[in-house]
Amino acid sequence: MRTQAAIIGGGPAGLLLSQLLMKAGVSTVVLERRSRDHVLSRIRAGVLEWGSVEALRRAGVGGRMDAEGEVHHGVALGHTNHQFRIDFTERCDRAVMVYGQTEITKDLYAAQDAMGATIIDEAEDVALHDLDGTAPRVTWRKDGVAHELTADIVAGCDGFHGIARQSIPAGKRTEFERVFPFGWLGILSETPPVSHELIYSNHERGFALASMRNPHLSRYYVQVPADERVENWSDEAFWDELRRRLPHDAADGLVTGPSIEKSIALLRAFVCEPMRWGRLLLAGDAAHIVPPTGAKGLNLAIGDVALLAEVLTAHFAGDAAALDTYSDRALERVWSAIRFSVSMTNLLHRFPDQTAFEQRLQEAELAHIERSASAQTTFARNYTGLLT
Incomplete structure (x- = not known):
C-alpha cells in the first residue's frame, strides 16, 4: 500500500486530519489500535x-454541532461557597460551544465514510520505520496478517501512550512534565445541569466543577488524592461532597x-x-497533555490538526x-495553553501541603478577578482561545 499521509490514531485528531487532507486532495490512511465501538x-x-x-x-462536520451544541457566553468561578460570572461576550466578544467529543468523533466517522476514507481499525503491533528518510514505512498486523504501508509523511495522532512519540529517538526529543498530586473524580448522570454554564469552584x-453534555446529561467532578479509588465513592457520597464544595446557590x-x-x-x-522529527509530525495528546482545568486538551488537538493540514x-x-x-x-500555542491551564489549576485546587495562608491567597486572587474588569478580560481571552 502507498499513501501520501499515514495517520496513526483514529480518534478525533486523526479523523479530523484525514478529513481536512482529503478535502484538499491529499490521500490518507488512518490506523487505529482499537475498534470503532471502543473509540x-x-x-x-x-x-x-x-x-x-x-x-x-x-x-464539513459542523452541521449537527450547530444544531445540537450549546453556545456558552460566560463561565462562573466560585470561592468560599460564593460565585461570580465572567461574561465572554462583554469581555472579549467571543463564546464557547459545549458539544461532546464523542459526538464530534461520530460526525467525523460519518464524514470520512461518506468520502470513502481508508480507516483500518484494530491494527496491532503498529511500528514506524525510516522516519528520517524520504519514504517512511508503517507496518502492522490485522487478523494475524502482516501489512506494510509506504507514505510521504506520518502523522502521529495516537495519544500520550501511543507509539508515534516513542518512535523519535530519545536523544532527539526533550520532554517536560509536571504531575499533580490529585485527580478528578467525575460522574455522568442523566440529570439536568445545575447551571446553564460551567461552574469552577475553589473550596x-x-x-469542584459543574459541567454538562446537554440539557439532560450532567458531568460533575470533585478533586480527590492521586491514589484514590473509584470504589471508595458511592453516588451518595459523591453528591454530598459536591454540595459542600459548590457555591451555596448552585448546591441548593x-x-x-x-x-x-x-x-x-x-x-x-x-x-x-x-x-x-524527519517525516513524522505529532499532533494532540501524542505531543502534549494539559490539565483539564480550562478545557484546552481537545482544543489544542484541533488547533494542531488545523495547522498540520495547512502545512501538509x-x-x-x-x-x-x-x-x-x-x-x-x-x-x-501549546505553551500558551499550558500556562493558562496550569495557572488555573494552581488557583482552584487544594494541594496536600497547602496552608490556611495559601488558601486565603487563592481566595483573594479570585476576589480580585471578581472585582477587576481587566482581569476578567484576560481570563476570558485565554479561556475562549487566545491565539485563535
Missing part, C-alpha cells in the same frame, strides 16, 4: 473554543440521580519538543519549507 465509547470533554468550532465547520475541601438547586459513568482522571502537564497541503503543493514551520508554530 466511540470514550467519555471526554466537550468545551470548544470558537476557533475549534470554525475548524470543524471548515472540515478549602478541594476543587442540584438535582441528583444514579451515575451512569464514574471514573478518576489524574492531572498532568506534558510537552514534547520538537513536534516534528502546502508541502504536497510543492512548498519545500512548509514542514519546517510546523513545530515552532504549534508549540507557541
Whole structure:
C-alpha cells in the first residue's frame, strides 16, 4: 500500500486530519489500535473554543454541532461557597460551544465514510520505520496478517501512550512534565445541569466543577488524592461532597440521580519538543497533555490538526519549507495553553501541603478577578482561545 499521509490514531485528531487532507486532495490512511465501538465509547470533554468550532465547520462536520451544541457566553468561578460570572461576550466578544467529543468523533466517522476514507481499525503491533528518510514505512498486523504501508509523511495522532512519540529517538526529543498530586473524580448522570454554564469552584475541601453534555446529561467532578479509588465513592457520597464544595446557590438547586459513568482522571502537564522529527509530525495528546482545568486538551488537538493540514497541503503543493514551520508554530500555542491551564489549576485546587495562608491567597486572587474588569478580560481571552 502507498499513501501520501499515514495517520496513526483514529480518534478525533486523526479523523479530523484525514478529513481536512482529503478535502484538499491529499490521500490518507488512518490506523487505529482499537475498534470503532471502543473509540466511540470514550467519555471526554466537550468545551470548544470558537476557533475549534470554525475548524470543524471548515472540515464539513459542523452541521449537527450547530444544531445540537450549546453556545456558552460566560463561565462562573466560585470561592468560599460564593460565585461570580465572567461574561465572554462583554469581555472579549467571543463564546464557547459545549458539544461532546464523542459526538464530534461520530460526525467525523460519518464524514470520512461518506468520502470513502481508508480507516483500518484494530491494527496491532503498529511500528514506524525510516522516519528520517524520504519514504517512511508503517507496518502492522490485522487478523494475524502482516501489512506494510509506504507514505510521504506520518502523522502521529495516537495519544500520550501511543507509539508515534516513542518512535523519535530519545536523544532527539526533550520532554517536560509536571504531575499533580490529585485527580478528578467525575460522574455522568442523566440529570439536568445545575447551571446553564460551567461552574469552577475553589473550596478549602478541594476543587469542584459543574459541567454538562446537554440539557439532560450532567458531568460533575470533585478533586480527590492521586491514589484514590473509584470504589471508595458511592453516588451518595459523591453528591454530598459536591454540595459542600459548590457555591451555596448552585448546591441548593442540584438535582441528583444514579451515575451512569464514574471514573478518576489524574492531572498532568506534558510537552514534547520538537513536534516534528524527519517525516513524522505529532499532533494532540501524542505531543502534549494539559490539565483539564480550562478545557484546552481537545482544543489544542484541533488547533494542531488545523495547522498540520495547512502545512501538509502546502508541502504536497510543492512548498519545500512548509514542514519546517510546523513545530515552532504549534508549540507557541501549546505553551500558551499550558500556562493558562496550569495557572488555573494552581488557583482552584487544594494541594496536600497547602496552608490556611495559601488558601486565603487563592481566595483573594479570585476576589480580585471578581472585582477587576481587566482581569476578567484576560481570563476570558485565554479561556475562549487566545491565539485563535
